[in-house]
Amino acid sequence: MRPIDHAQQALITAIVRGEYPVGTALPGERDLAAQLGVTRPTLREALRRLEADGWLIIQHGKSTLVRNYLHEGGLNVLNGIVQYSRDLPPDFVPNLLQVRLDLAPSYTRLAIMNAPHVLISVLKAHKTLPDTPHAYAHYDWQLHHTLTVQSGNPIYALILNGFADFYEYLAETHYFQHDVARQASAAFYAELLSHVQAGDVDEAAALTQRVMAASITLWEMIHQTS
Amino acid sequence: MRPIDHAQQALITAIVRGEYPVGTALPGERDLAAQLGVTRPTLREALRRLEADGWLIIQHGKSTLVRNYLHEGGLNVLNGIVQYSRDLPPDFVPNLLQVRLDLAPSYTRLAIMNAPHVLISVLKAHKTLPDTPHAYAHYDWQLHHTLTVQSGNPIYALILNGFADFYEYLAETHYFQHDVARQASAAFYAELLSHVQAGDVDEAAALTQRVMAASITLWEMIHQTS
DNA sequence: GTTTATCAACTGGTCTGACCAGTTGATGAT
DNA sequence: ATCATCAACTGGTCAGACCAGTTGATAAAC
Structure with a gap:
């Protein structure tokens, strides 16, 4: 799996499972990149995709936050839920x-x-x-x-x-x-x-x-x- | 305006106006970055956002293509249309x-x-x-x-x-x-x-x-x- | 001559590490 | 006690190198 896909997969999975709860801050990009085993530019490309899909709120100077994606996200979050959560929500x-x-x-x-x-x-x-x-x-x-x-x-x-x-x-x-x-x-x-x-x-x-x-x-x- | 926003703005505007028609290839990232006055990593972050929104089809080794966004894009393309086209479609x-x-x-x-x-x-x-x-x-x-x-x-x-x-x-x-x-x-x-x-x-x-x-x-x- | 293997030259993907630029809170001067 | 300052976070951007798929031209084999 490509580094960027791995990063995206890991992040969405962690968010969906509540390891990065809604409203909390993600680790800094330097730490996060190291944790995921990718470099910062690659991580940032993944972060931009997640931002576009409504998973994250990225602001210059501040920590990146996990968005309340079910209430404020875009339709694309459904893809993430289907692909990366163990089993689908019942309904x-x-x-x-x-x-x-x-x-x-x-x-x-x-x-x-x-x-x-x-x-x-x-x-x-x-x-x-x-x-x-x-x-x-x-x-x-x-x-x-x-x-x-x-x-x-x-x-x-x-x-x-x-x-x-x-x-x-x-x-x-x-x-x-x-x-x-x-x-x-x-x-x-x-x-x-x-x-x-x-x-x-x-x-x-x-x-x-x-x-x-x-x-x-x-x-x-x-x-x-x- | 930040480089990444400028790049995104310029790309969506060009796509909506048909300067990069649907189905055609974008210039290579190195050329495109130079044209837009940003560096490649910055351009690529913008490209990832546009890809997530359904404007582009990016494939390793091949040229990046302009997607038929009205037929195959995501809901987010509406934002681009509203923000970057001169005037809204009549309907x-x-x-x-x-x-x-x-x-x-x-x-x-x-x-x-x-x-x-x-x-x-x-x-x-x-x-x-x-x-x-x-x-x-x-x-x-x-x-x-x-x-x-x-x-x-x-x-x-x-x-x-x-x-x-x-x-x-x-x-x-x-x-x-x-x-x-x-x-x-x-x-x-x-x-x-x-x-x-x-x-x-x-x-x-x-x-x-x-x-x-x-x-x-x-x-x-x-x-x-x- | 036709077919097939090869390879050069595209394309995007990733890495490196440096530096720029907002934000925030601690520190120290008033 | 208040307010300016600044150090140390955070993300944003730049630079250039190199890796990795794709493609078509070229050259070797038939």
Whole structure:
């Protein structure tokens, strides 16, 4: 692992585990670099990334502080939480699905109004999807990404991209493993396609709303015991 | 202006203006540093920030590329767009308000269910608000931030924080300047308070939905000519 | 002539150690 | 007791060297 990635990994891990609690000061850069086994310039590059993501508050002359990242951080902190914490917070995925439920009907509606032909070609592709978790996870991400981009409101895509690093991974390993999940999504893709072809925007948005809500229920059903 | 900020400013400005078009390669770090009048380590810290925000794709051995930031970037690119482009994209604020419309009813509902007492104390504070754009902008941001944090779903707060750098500024200078906007918000705060006190979560969510939608109409009414 | 190995010249990545520049609290003068 | 001063933190920047992937031109092999 590259020095800068090692430094970033070590810092986020330490922060997430509370070894550097929120609000406290990090060791000085010279000490910290020595502890992590990297040099100061390398450490500083890592610190700049963490600062940009909302993990840290860096101020000239003062100690670098651990930010209250869950309250004041940026969307990128989710990547760190997924990648570097031992196990996900229990409600992580339901929280994610809840936000998707809020947004998906809107960006789906807009995308259909703006670029129905694009969506039709994307949605037709689902018919040739192999019935594997990997294929479904990849396709599902692509679909939502296309929808947000085609919505014409860039903010939808920018928000969705905050989930880019783990959406496919979590979907493949924890959701589309289950036959019912793949079947539910396949039905959704087919039905959405027919609504788009029929030009029925309202029905498409309503369908999306129902399916996004159902996916939360489905997730919780799947994971009620495990 | 500090060298690193100057470098960041210059790079984002150049990218936004298309001087470094999406998909093209940046000059090598040695050249680029010289052009910007900073040294390579300083430039690299700036590049790391831009990479974290989704402006750039950096790969060892290859040229650094300008990312398709509107399609693949993170929420932080909005800060860059607001700060460094001459004037905002025409639909910028309506797009922002549209996303808020999607999310606010949900996080308001959750916040009321989780922590009604917190909201009551925050909402009561509105009664002593001076009738100034600055006071309203600050209060409005604080309210939404409180709502997202109290919702119990951290993702709402993380998304909202993507707007932190310009929400107050834009609200103060382009929205709450207008008496009707302040009056509308004051009425909203009062009505929301009464619903929270009455424990009527559904009515509070519905109200939020109506007001967020109305704020888009109001914005467009205000800015139809200017 | 075509193919394949090699290597030079890019690119970014890291290290070294020095010095600049804000911040803070202890020290000492008033 | 108060206030200026300054030493010792902190992060910020500079300098130049060298390490490490990538790429395409060159030359060797077929």
